[in-house]
Amino acid sequence: MPEPPRSQQLPVSLLTDHAMIEACQIRDFGRIFQLVKTRAGIYPSMIARRCDLTPSRVGEVIAGHRQLLHMDVIERISDGLRIPGHMLGLARRSWETPQNLTVAPRDPAEAPAPVGEQLAAGLPGVDVDSILALASERDLGPSTLHALHSSIADYWRRDDEHGGETLRPAVVGQLRYVVDLLKEQRPAPMRNGLHSIAAELARLTGWTYFDARQYNQARAYFTEALGLAKAVDDRQFMANVLSCMSLQATYQDKPGDAVALVTAAQDQARGAEGTTPRVLAMLAMREAFALATLGNHSATHGAISEAHTCFGRISADDPDPAWVAYFDEPKLIVDTGIAHGRLGEVALAEPLIADALRREHQSNHRGRAFHAFWLARIQFKRGKLDEACHTAMGALGPAAAVGSQRVAGHLREFYEQLEPFRREPAAVAFEATLREVLPRQVSGSPRP
Incomplete structure (x- = not known):
């Protein structure tokens, strides 16, 4: 996006103002647009043009009659008004990092900067960030992989507790960082580890889009996760991603796609060495969801039975992947109830879901609300x-x-x-x- 004229850029005093910072943190675009109008002289028609919105839509937002929630719209606002990405919970925008570092002579007669600009000048600029990134240590070790895996576990915990909308920019930023690391030559164990981490981050990003019902974006990231896992022949994780795509297809009322995807997931899992009973139980339950969406009672009951049989074979010594640890007994029970519910078998579904809900962890806000x-x-x-x-x-x-x-x-x-x-x-x-x-x-x- 071309640089807007200096007269149309937001003044630093506005970007460092408490009211603007607070409005950006909660994504109150009505308040943001009002501040931009009164403090920067950028009127609604200009906001609409620069952010690729209709003037009527901008007016509705300012009047409080409409909210802007989709990430692509938020990104257009950040780019159009030159609001730094971090203020809106986005990754750094491309225009924030100069393509070339240039040095311009300072005007000795330059007037003192306003207080807001002086405060901003006390923070490292994006050019300094770029220099520091080039000088950072790139020799990665096992501790680095462990730290990245730990951050992914924390992301999933926070996703369960608060949802993924505000979490997504950090996850995408870390995904791009790991993908960038893969461009360098590394020993095979480190490279495989980075591929696995990138696949997990891509799946998590896809999941946050799926939970937000932004299905096209979800599918794109799930597909990226699938490719990253395939690069290191991690068939169990490929099965995991395909099962997520199957679940999304059930929400999109595409039962045929759901069945095809979960069948492919099961094929991958059965062809992998060391696939655990917990993984097979999770996949059988996803198959039950797909079949129930088709309305196939006998096949759904067969898949439910298979899920419980596999779950009964779980041993404490199983080398379960971390991503399937969530599939515990309460999850098996509640998913069984939901599968019966999808078939309209409400008398079977009610006691199962009620029992699982009583046993579900209090911190899993989304799961408790959903169930x-x-x-x-x-x-x-x-x-x-x-x-x-x-x-x-x-x-x-x-x-x-x-x-x-x-x-x-x-x-x-x-x-x-x-x-x-x-x-x-x-x-x-x-x-x-x-x-x-x-x-x-x-x-x-x-x-x-």
């Missing part, structure tokens, strides 16, 4: 309106704690189920709690 809304919808289908509303109310706290469009989708589906019963006391209580805990889901609209 509680599943349980509420099943209870509603069984005619248990009061229980369903009570269960759904319990899900609102975890839903508010995590940013997940998949969870929001389940909330919307349950809310819409209540439409004929809106005046019932249990439904009234649920909506009142919803308005208190998640006001944005219902404000200005009869539906969240």
Whole structure:
């Protein structure tokens, strides 16, 4: 993107202003656009043109009638208004790092910089960052790989607790860093380790897009993860990625694709040396999801049975990959309930999901919200309106704690189920709690 005229760049005093920093941190673009207008003289029509938005859309954002959530739009705003990527939770933008380092003579008659610019001048510039990166130590050892694996485990924990939307820029930045390391000649063990780490980071990025229902971006990163794993013939991880793509296909209502992808995943796992029973159990349950989406009762029951048989073979000495550790007994039980629920077998599904929910870890906000809304919808289908509303109310706290469009989708589906019963006391209580805990889901609209 060409450099905008200096008169149209945001002044440093605005970029270092507390109100602007706070608005960027929470991505309050209505407030950002107002500040840009009043402090930089860039009016809504100019904002629209520079950020590739329609003027009406910018007006709606400023009026508070619309939110901007998609990453491609946020990136266009960062680039169009020259807001540094880190302020919006993005990786550093290409225009922040000069292509060439140039030295210009300083004007001796230059006036003192404003206070805001003096504060900014006290921080290292992007050119210094580039020099330091070139001088950094690039001799990697086992401790480096261990540190990278530890950061991935932390990313997954934070994703469960808070969602991946704000996490994604850091993950993508680390992915690109590791891919860059792979461009250099390294011993085979180190190179294989870096390929595995890059594959895990690409899968995690794809997962955050999938959870945000941005399916095209998710598929692109899943495909990248697949290629990175294939480069080192890690068939178990390839099976893992294919199973993620199968799950996404079930959400996109493409059951044929879901079955084909999970079948390919199982083929990869069975062809790999040392595939553990836990991995096979997870894949069998993903197959059950795909078959249930097709409505194939007998095949779904067969896949559920296979998942439980494999799980029963798990030993404490199994060399399970770290990425499958999440598939424990409560996860097996709740997924079994969801598979029955997808088939419409609600009497079988309800006790299973309820039991797993009681045993689920409190810090897994997304999982608890997701499974509680599943349980509420099943209870509603069984005619248990009061229980369903009570269960759904319990899900609102975890839903508010995590940013997940998949969870929001389940909330919307349950809310819409209540439409004929809106005046019932249990439904009234649920909506009142919803308005208190998640006001944005219902404000200005009869539906969240």
